[in-house]
Amino acid sequence: MPAHLLLLPGLMCDEAFWQPLEHGLPGVACQVADYGEADSLRSMAEAALAVAPARFALAGHSMGGRVALEIVRMAPSRVQQLILMDTGYLPRSDGPSGDAERAGRVALIRLANDSGVRAMCQEWVKGMVHPDRLVDAALIESIVAMFSRKDAVRFASQQNALLARPDASTVLADLGLPCLIVCGRQDKWATVAQHAAMQGLAQGAQMSVIEEAGHMVLMERPEPTTEAIYKFLESSTELSC
Numbered sequence: 697m698p699a700h701l702l703l704l705p706g707l708m709c710d711e712a713f714w715q716p717l718e719h720g721l722p723g724v725a726c727q728v729a730d731y732g733e734a735d736s737l738r739s740m741a742e743a744a745l746a747v748a749p750a751r752f753a754l755a756g757h758s759m760g761g762r763v764a765l766e767i768v769r770m771a772p773s774r775v776q777q778l779i780l781m782d783t784g785y786l787p788r789s790d791g792p793s794g795d796a797e798r799a800g801r802v803a804l805i806r807l808a809n810d811s812g813v814r815a816m817c818q819e820w821v822k823g824m825v826h827p828d829r830l831v832d833a834a835l836i837e838s839i840v841a842m843f844s845r846k847d848a849v850r851f852a853s854q855q856n857a858l859l860a861r862p863d864a865s866t867v868l869a870d871l872g873l874p875c876l877i878v879c880g881r882q883d884k885w886a887t888v889a890q891h892a893a894m895q896g897l898a899q900g901a902q903m904s905v906i907e908e909a910g911h912m913v914l915m916e917r918p919e920p921t922t923e924a925i926y927k928f929l930e931s932s933t934e935l936s937c
Contacts, residue, residue: 697723697930699724700725700749700751701725701755703726703728703756703760704740704756704761705728705731706759707758707855708813709842713757714728716914731763731854735854737858737860741766753777754775754776754778755925757913757914758782758885759857761784765867768867769867778874779875779878784890802855804819805851813843824884824885824910824912825912871898877895877903878905879905880909880911880912883910885911891903
């Protein structure tokens with residue numbers, strides 16, 4: 697097992713997303729990064745690196761997965777193992793699909809500004825968990841409350857960072873460390889096919905698809921997700937030395 701695991705939250709997420717790992721990885725010091733006011737993926741990576749030890753394992757969820765790839769781009773020798781969860785690697789596309797993505801993100805920014813982050817998240821979350829979990833009041837409230845701990849200004853900064861995201865294809869193709877790719881089977885935002893493409897680029901990467909889970913995989917299905925991470929870290933530690 698690695699001694700230290702740096703955890704990179706997704707859009708508007710915090711330590712609450714990673715809580716299941718606290719007791720699921722005995723002997724591993726888990727540290728959740730805080731991006732502060734960073735408004736680009738690179739500046740988020742710089743903020744995380746500034747507080748990380750010399751060597752560490754790295755896990756990123758959603759936007760945090762893209763931040764993780766920036767860390768590998770910037771400081772590959774410091775990363776022992778890499779876990780990418782419900783994320784992507786391509787820049788925003790040109791043409792109608794890219795325009796539609798921008799319009800969708802701008803609409804959410806506008807909703808957060810006009811009605812508040814909590815109201816925005818109550819809409820956002822409907823497409824981010826397994827459909828059956830929408831009636832799980834405790835889960836939905838935990839996600840909404842997590843988002844509500846940050847304001848609309850932070851939300852806009854992070855959304856704009858995602859709109860300006862770089863292409864990380866070469867980072868994956870040149871990856872020289874153990875990598876686990878995790879995704880929820882019913883993730884509509886970052887699909888299984890998208891993760892399979894990432895695995896195809898990253899030679900030797902493992903992939904774990906978590907059944908009955910959407911985009912918020914660790915909060916939706918903590919036990920199988922933690923188990924997959926534990927097995928990967930345990931089995932790949934020697935390879936990363």
